[in-house]
Amino acid sequence: MYKRKLFYFGLTTAFILFLALLSTAISAHLTRENLLQSNIAQSLLVEHEKLSSISYRLFKQLTDEIIFGQNANQAYVRKKQNLIQQSINQIKKLEIEQRNALGLSFTKGSVEDTDELVRLIDEITVEFRAVVSSDNKAPLNQQAQLKRLLEVTIDDQFREAINSAVARQARVVAAINAKIEMLNTTILWFAIGLGALSIPLILYGCYWLFNQLYQPLILIANATNSIALGHYQKPISVKLDDEFEELATSINQLALRLQEHEKNAIKSRKQLELEVKQRTSELTEANLLLTKTDSRRRQFIADVSHELRTPLTIIRGEAQVTLRMQSVSVDDFNQTLTSILEQAVSLSRLVDDLLLLTRAEMNQINLEVIPTKIMSLIASEVAKWQKLNPSRAITFEASTELNEQLVTIDIRRIQQVLAILCDNAIKYSKSDQPIDISLHRTDLLITIAIKDYGEGISAAEVDNIFERFVRFSKHSEGLGLGLPIAKAIIEAHDGSISVTSTQGQGSIFSISLPVGHK
Incomplete structure (x- = not known):
């Protein structure tokens, strides 16, 4: 019975938690998508403004060529043209990403307007070159081609095209920001609604579960205290839920077993004393064996010392005798070295044997x-x-x-x-x-x-x-x-x-x- 109550409480809590996690995941996904779209739109707006600024600086440099000669500012012109090309490439790339993210209806005309801007910039550049190449000696304010280029093509057509592109992109940025604001508002109100619904349910469930647990726990605590005081006669006699009933039965059986264990304690203590005596006897025997082993070790050390002393004494003696001789023949040297070699080989074998046993102890x-x-x-x-x-x-x-x-x-x-x-x-x-x-x-x-x-x-x-x-x-x-x-x-x-x-x-x-x- 109590297991079913726990199951219902856990199921309700898990469902609320699932809703919260699901809404969090959806919110995170939508927020990430909107932020990505906003970043693209902001970058595209910045690039349009950058293109406008660089283009006007280019037109100024081309105008300087008309005033000061064809070779003036050539390096700056090429640099501005490269910057314009880079900006246009970046704009095209961002417009494609924006169209893929927002759709054709939301970004209609953006890619086509960029192509028109490219065409106008190329046309303006060509017309400037044409004015410079014409070698017209008339005053600048009387050159119709230059006047049309500056007043119509640049001031009217280019300015309108670039301003239109900037305004359109600003509207896209504003729309995306409004979309993000609306999403944030929706998430906020959803979270408030979910909290307002789930918190009372969880609090009520905890209160209900606490009431279901409190009485059995008090009974079990009293029973364990009775057992601790030595009262073993059925410490729990009240009928409980099925799960607690099994626990109550186990506690009652535990009390009976503890009573039996107390009766057997004296017998076990006596048996333990007997086993301790036996173990003491075994330890005494083990101590005697260790003493015997230590004696053997001491004997071994003495034997090894003797075995080492004998060849070392012979080696030293042979060397000393040979060194004291006034006249030493080759045969004497050979005999001495042969004796020293035999003793050295004997020592080497003894050391090898000891080393082998040591490695055996270390499994090496x-x-x-x-x-x-x-x-x-x-x-x-x-x-x-x-x-x-x-x-x-x-x-x-x-x-x-x-x-x-x-x-x-x-x-x-x-x-x-x-x-x-x-x-x-x-x-x-x-x-x-x-x-x-x-x-x-x-x-x-x-x-x-x-x-x-x-x-x-x-x-x-x-x-x-x-x-x-x-x-x-x-x-x-x-x-x-x-x-x-x-x-x-x-x-x-x-x-x-x-x-x-x-x-x-x-x-x-x-x-x-x-x-x-x-």
């Missing part, structure tokens, strides 16, 4: 990926490691259907991962134990598995094996950066790496790469 590992035959790549790596370890059996197994399988990867980075895993498999298994490498495809993934038969990895070590800085006591070699580097490279390829291990039976490292990675 740059990959140069190309479609690659993965089976050929792995076979090449297996052959290389077999050649480096001739006493160990390194086998590679893959189905023939994967011969042409392409995977979009960074070849150098994947070779680095395979090198890390193969080196670990060889390092942590006995020399007579084989290394098995296999390749297979499942759905959209290519999986590379590297299995060794060494001592295996404990469950505690497996959980942390891909973390940085982790180095287990029985595996004292290295800084614990190889597997984190391998993980970072594989994840940059949108892949994954995992390990399964049984102590005493060896470990299997699995690399999964998406076939469609780009």
